Amino acid sequence: MSDVDELIERLARSTGRSREELLEKVRELQERWGISKEGAVLALASELGVDLMEAETGEGELVSLERAISDGLKSFDAEFVVVRAPEVVETRSGGRMATAVIADETRSAALVAFDEEVEKLRELSEGDVVRGENLRTTAFRSSPQIVIDEETSLRVVDEHEDPDELIERTTSELKHGEYVRVRGVVVSEPTDTGERVHFWLSDEEGSVRVNAWGDAAESALELEYGQGAVVEGWVSTRGGNPVINVLRTHGRVEPAEVPIRPAIKRRIRDLEEGDVAEISGVVVAVYARRRYYEACPRCGRAVRDGECPEHGPTEPERRPVLNLVVDDGTGTARVAFFGDLAVDIAGCDSRREFFDAEEEELEERLLGESISVVVRVRGEGIVEDYDAVALRGQLLDDEDLKREVSMLLRELEGEAREEGSEAGRD
Numbered sequence: 001m002s003d004v005d006e007l008i009e010r011l012a013r014s015t016g017r018s019r020e021e022l023l024e025k026v027r028e029l030q031e032r033w034g035i036s037k038e039g040a041v042l043a044l045a046s047e048l049g050v051d052l053m054e055a056e057t058g059e060g061e062l063v064s065l066e067r068a069i070s071d072g073l074k075s076f077d078a079e080f081v082v083v084r085a086p087e088v089v090e091t092r093s094g095g096r097m098a099t100a101v102i103a104d105e106t107r108s109a110a111l112v113a114f115d116e117e118v119e120k121l122r123e124l125s126e127g128d129v130v131r132g133e134n135l136r137t138t139a140f141r142s143s144p145q146i147v148i149d150e151e152t153s154l155r156v157v158d159e160h161e162d163p164d165e166l167i168e169r170t171t172s173e174l175k176h177g178e179y180v181r182v183r184g185v186v187v188s189e190p191t192d193t194g195e196r197v198h199f200w201l202s203d204e205e206g207s208v209r210v211n212a213w214g215d216a217a218e219s220a221l222e223l224e225y226g227q228g229a230v231v232e233g234w235v236s237t238r239g240g241n242p243v244i245n246v247l248r249t250h251g252r253v254e255p256a257e258v259p260i261r262p263a264i265k266r267r268i269r270d271l272e273e274g275d276v277a278e279i280s281g282v283v284v285a286v287y288a289r290r291r292y293y294e295a296c297p298r299c300g301r302a303v304r305d306g307e308c309p310e311h312g313p314t315e316p317e318r319r320p321v322l323n324l325v326v327d328d329g330t331g332t333a334r335v336a337f338f339g340d341l342a343v344d345i346a347g348c349d350s351r352r353e354f355f356d357a358e359e360e361e362l363e364e365r366l367l368g369e370s371i372s373v374v375v376r377v378r379g380e381g382i383v384e385d386y387d388a389v390a391l392r393g394q395l396l397d398d399e400d401l402k403r404e405v406s407m408l409l410r411e412l413e414g415e416a417r418e419e420g421s422e423a424g425r426d
């Protein structure tokens with residue numbers, strides 16, 4: 001496209017007139033004044049009240065962060081709010097890198113600067129509404145980023161009262177590459193892999209796995225099952241399910257009063273693949289013959305042919321596993337307990353004791369016991385209705401059982417009332 005054509009395009013966009021109509025007028029002006037085509041376009045623009053030169057120097061159209069990222073724009077202008085102030089770190093090559101969290105009404109994103117450009121970013125603080133010109137979209141490890149380079153200018157134009165509201169999300173609203181703030185209830189005991197701490201967080205919409213590093217990992221370890229928490233971090237959706245990664249810069253994991261009660265108690269027949277749910281029932285089968293698998297000592301994933309899918313060549317260790325089948329009267333679920341969860345549920349004090357126990361002894365201990373388990377449903381089972389992984393589990397004593405039974409009774413009474421009132425309407 002020639003420069004003149006581009007000017008006509010831009011004029012058509014900003015006035016809503018057709019190209020044909022504008023070209024006709026340009027020809028008229030050329031003939032009347034004997035000027036060049038470009039001169040005629042500029043004259044027409046000023047007649048119509050459009051400043052094409054200003055548009056060309058970048059004072060043009062503002063695009064949303066969502067559009068800039070989804071279209072991978074290489075140069076764009078945008079107005080956004082600084083949600084988290086920039087943090088500066090040294091890069092491996094000895095340079096400097098600053099990252100701020102920014103957001104508009106459409107999404108949040110990382111705004112990064114390197115070396116000399118770091119100073120531009122450092123002047124920004126939380127709550128600043130910024131007009132950014134000549135910004136660029138890139139990707140780092142498949143996560144979108146917005147980059148500041150020597151062409152970029154940043155100008156604070158206003159103040160935002162509550163930047164937090166721009167990053168508040170529920171578990172069903174998580175988008176890859178966004179920085180989010182999610183409130184929920186901790187539904188699994190936080191687990192320390194030595195490298196990071198992970199746990200599951202549920203709200204009324206669903207559940208999400210949280211990985212935390214550094215200081216955030218320390219705070220995550222202090223959380224307890226059933227406690228309310230606020231989690232802030234970067235969303236990754238690799239593998240289909242969203243994960244919130246709480247990194248060393250930005251990000252937080254804090255206990256919090258949470259008014260919501262996630263509805264995770266579920267009957268087995270109501271489970272669906274991907275659910276995180278709490279089921280209660282009776283142990284009807286114990287598969288205790290093979291009680292370990294070859295695991296990567298760093299992340300716990302299965303090592304095949306001496307390779308961890310995440311960490312490469314690895315000297316594996318034996319990691320406990322125990323499969324139980326739970327029946328709650330509505331269906332059956334095969335539940336796999338891994339690591340210390342397996343050792344605990346088997347009633348053993350150490351891994352050694354767990355590995356050495358007689359198969360019959362474990363069966364005797366567990367068969368017919370009442371159990372409550374928080375599970376993540378992997379899918380339908382081959383023999384059982386569902387195949388699931390335990391995130392937490394406990395055998396129920398008589399007192400727990402009474403509570404469970406009275407809750408179930410209340411629920412059944414409720415259902416009976418509903419059915420009764422439905423029948424009454426007929």
Ligand SMILES: [Zn+2]
Pocket residue numbers: 296297298299300301308309310311312
């Ligand atoms: Zn590994």
